[in-house]
Amino acid sequence: GAVVSQHPSRVICKSGTSVKIECRSLDFQATTMFWYRQFPKKSLMLMATSNEGSKATYEQGVEKDKFLINHASLTLSTLTVTSAHPEDSSFYICSATELAGFYNEQFFGPGTRLTVL
Amino acid sequence: AQSVAQPEDQVNVAEGNPLTVKCTYSVSGNPYLFWYVQYPNRGLQFLLKYITGDNLVKGSYGFEAEFNKSQTSFHLKKPSALVSDSALYFCAVRDWGNAGNMLTFGGGTRLMVKP
Numbered sequence: 561g562a563v564v565s566q567h568p569s570r571v572i573c574k575s576g577t578s579v580k581i582e583c584r585s586l587d588f589q590a591t592t593m594f595w596y597r598q599f600p601k602k603s604l605m606l607m608a609t610s611n612e613g614s615k616a617t618y619e620q621g622v623e624k625d626k627f628l629i630n631h632a633s634l635t636l637s638t639l640t641v642t643s644a645h646p647e648d649s650s651f652y653i654c655s656a657t658e659l660a661g662f663y664n665e666q667f668f669g670p671g672t673r674l675t676v677l
Numbered sequence: 678a679q680s681v682a683q684p685e686d687q688v689n690v691a692e693g694n695p696l697t698v699k700c701t702y703s704v705s706g707n708p709y710l711f712w713y714v715q716y717p718n719r720g721l722q723f724l725l726k727y728i729t730g731d732n733l734v735k736g737s738y739g740f741e742a743e744f745n746k747s748q749t750s751f752h753l754k755k756p757s758a759l760v761s762d763s764a765l766y767f768c769a770v771r772d773w774g775n776a777g778n779m780l781t782f783g784g785g786t787r788l789m790v791k792p
Contacts, residue, residue, distance in 0.1 A: 566720075594779075603767065603784045604721075653720050666780055668713070670720040 700768030
């Protein structure tokens with residue numbers, strides 16, 4: 561089946577630093593990737609949708625200058641949390657779809673736990 | 678707009694008993710429905726999906742779900758629960774009219790299976 565990886569799985573950083581999270585589709589080409597944020601014991605909140613080679617589409621309330629998303633290739637999307645603060649601590653999950661179109665499923669990565677001190 | 682409701686924050690079941698995790702949805706068109714399971718500090722694992730056809734869908738790990746159009750429900754079921762089924766379960770929906778492939782998730786239901 562389709563596999564999506566994320567790196568790192570866990571990161572701890574100091575307040576004010578930037579953190580980059582990678583999302584890779586290992587055995588398929590991902591035309592669209594999604595970034596979600598999950599708070600403890602809460603559901604997934606879609607942050608943004610990115611299509612390869614174009615700018616990401618951010619959901620309402622998500623700061624695009626704080627959460628920089630790059631989808632430079634068909635197998636890699638990155639989320640950079642700039643000038644991270646403790647309130648950015650969360651579990652970030654990416655997902656990817658292989659082809660555009662309705663029937664194509666989202667395959668989820670294992671998630672990245674970000675802790676900002 | 679599409680939405681999903683999981684009315685129970687937690688479901689408690691004894692091992693060996695049947696379990697049901699409830700999900701209702703709202704879409705403007707026809708729904709494309711999913712169930713995912715999440716173990717602690719892990720991403721989402723796909724359990725099953727409904728697109729069209731038979732209302733009873735069978736999925737991974739012995740789970741099944743029943744699509745009920747009149748009640749706009751897609752409840753997850755298993756005939757005999759295992760302690761290892763304890764996890765967080767998410768129902769999700771995509772509208773056939775949603776060309777952006779965007780999934781909307783329910784709030785999640787924590788399943789606790791006790792020995």
